[in-house]
Amino acid sequence: MPVAQAFRPYVILNAAMSLDGKIATPTGDSRMSSAADMRRVHRLRASVDAIVVGLRTLLVDDPKLTVKFVEGYKPYRIIVDSHARTPLASYVVRTARDVPTIIAVTSTAQRKRIEALRERGVTVLVCGKGPQVSLTFLLRRVRMLGIRRMLLEGGGTLNWSMVSNSLVDEISVAITPRILGGTGAISLVGGTGAPRVRDGVKLKLLSSARYGPDLVVRYKVLNPGPPSH
Template identity: 60%
Template sequence: MSLDGKIATRTNESRLSSQRDLRRVHMIRSQVDGIMVGLRTMLCDDPKLRVKYFHDNHPARIVVDSKARTPLDSYIVKTASSTLTLIAVTTKAPQRRVKQLQKAGVKILVCGNGPLVSLPVLMRRLRKLGIQRVLLEGGGTLNWGMLSQKLVDQVSVAISPRILGGEHAVTLVEGDGALRIEDAIHLRLLGMKRYGDELVLNYRVLS
């Protein structure tokens, strides 16, 4: 993210990481069972959610998408037959769309009856599938949902030496946010590393 906490510009450009930090991210990806993103990330970036540089693991790809709006021509849908691809929806998702995704090889997880995916239900479903370690890669709304419901153990943030600004630029954590300082999510610093002008901070989330 940028020094002012942005993970993308107001036009949704999000290429902030250095080559060295990209390798760090792919190393983490190689060590987890699943990589999770929200719908906005899918629509803006069409991410591959695969491992580069380290090819000993192929984690599942997980999209939180309550109404099954992930494009059928997105990379992860087109390659769903070769890598486990999961899309979490609710009962409100159009059945025609769900069937189209399933036909493409996507596994659909129905997690809740409301307008939004129940994240605790999703995490339980993932554990039953053997997906224990999940790397959450945003965006900001999903980050808040997971953090506020105490579903995150650790936070790793790379701070890029840039300031993006913009009230409409996406921040690391969006959502409703805390009402009071005492409601904030508390962290404990585990360590830090410096790569040139870039700083990587690792925290444990305190209960």
């Protein structure tokens, strides 16, 4: 077990996907949750200390990553963005003084970009020297900021990095009754994948329930690195 995993938040991956496992169409359209499922997602957001997404989700969706329908909750928003490319005009940067916002970068990010983000109220965390953000480092840092429970909201590339590094404890997926297809369309997890079925990440079904037309399945990840509470 990697040492860094001994001290990190409990991580829940949540996504909406089509029956064929896509979380977006080939053109990047990802609005597939029903109204009933959206309410579930916002209750879930209200139960965590932080919501984390990858840079491409930010660039494609310009998400708010805030809590609706439940009053008084402002979890941190965390963007995983190695080179500090998050646009200054993005919603999360424009509202960083109202909602706590972290952008995780590496030491390769331009100093000028980091300063511009900080001037707008963003907390920039330098997480490693590599080409991409060190996720174990990031999780250790945010746990030290008091983040105990974190919601991972994709996309597929970040989901794979988190799952394959044993950094996810629980997964909930809303299956929307559509088939989207598209070889290049983003799936729930991307990455290099498991070579054999027996190498895949093992899950245990916790529950299944209908939310309007969607079926929400919740799984526990077996043998993740132990979180610290």
